[in-house]
Amino acid sequence: MASKYHVRSISLPSRSHPTTLRIEEEINRLKTAEAISQYSASESICAGLSGLEDLYQCMDDLLNMPSTQQVLSQNQHEKCIDQLLDGSVRLLDICGIARDYMFQIKEHVQALQSALRRRKGDSSIESSILHYYSFRKEMKKQAKKLITELKQFDNKVGASPLQNQDHHFSAVIRVLREVNVMNACIFQSLFSFLSAPVSSKQAKWSLVSKLMHKGVVSCEEKQEVVNELEKVDAALCKHTSDVDKIKIAHERLVALENSIQGLENRLEFVFRHLIKARTSLLNIISH
Known part of the structure; x- marks a missing residue:
């Protein structure tokens, strides 16, 4: 993952309010948080x-x-x-969708852990793995759609110029727009994480299993692992059935x-902040 979020520069006036x-x-x-680059994918997000x-x-x-509430209330009918x-x-x-995915990933992980502990043979474990990969493929598909939407969201923000000449009002609207842009950008990073490639080799477990037993293929050969999902x-x-390899899978x-629990916790806080910010804005313009 890149060390910086790719957000356009803020077009601020020469003197900010x-x-x-x-x-x-x-x-x-x-x-500009350079320190992000040293973390794993989930830690970065x-x-x-x-x-x-x-x-x-x-x-x-x-x-x-009070000054912000006054200027927003006075201009409550503005299109912006x-x-x-x-x-x-x-x-x-979108935040709600992300939270739902965190919950579903944890469910699948727990099912896989249970299957590996039972060790009832390849067929039992194979079923759980194929079910997990099926979920991953569908999640990847939906995540890519949301990434496209978030990019469009970014482009739409600020598309209409501010006609209001009040410097305070313009400054407030500008930063509120940029908060939304930053939010959309970080959500893009999250859904990029969730849309990590699902190899066709991995999806065809039976074939891979046979090849591996024959020593023909290694699933990690020439494969760069990017994030925790991969x-x-x-x-x-x-x-x-090798105990050491089962241990690695468990780990x-x-x-x-x-990682998913950490993301879920952070998303919960962001979700609450989103609700609070929207409620505050609605209360201001309704008076």
Whole structure:
């Protein structure tokens, strides 16, 4: 995964409004966090989601300021307000979808762990593995669709220029838009993680199993493992009755489960922040 989130530069005025400076600083900190590159895929995304939490806390502080509430209330009929509200709804939906996938992955991981513990022969384990790969393929398909949508979301944000001449109002809308863009960008990284390749070799377990017993193929040959999902794929692909290899598969499943739990926890916090931010904005413009 790249060490930086590919978010377009913020087109800020030469002098930012004091009330938005903190959010601008948080956004730029997220965009330039070089330390992310040293982590595994899931840790990188967790770091991004954690940064989103900080960003939304700053946004909450901004929306609670009397001056911000006044300027938004006075301009509540502006088209850009409706666009922000529409965007927040879709981000909530997408965050909910991501949370559902975390839950489903954990279910499949637990089923695989149970199958490996039983060791009732290749056919029993094969069934669990094929079921897991089928889920992975469907998740990959849906994740790619969401990545495309999130890219379009990014392009739409800010597509309509701000006509309002109030500097404070323009500054607030600008940073609220950029918060949505950053959110969409980090969600793109998450769904890229979930859409990791599922090898056709891995999906055809029976054939692979036979070839491996004959020593014809190694599933990790010339294969670069990118994230925890792919590490599990590789471990399951080379599974045999060998105790050491079963142990490796167990270890990678545990690592994946822990990674997914971390992502799920962070997504839960982001989901709550999204709801709170949307509620605050609705309350402001309804008065």
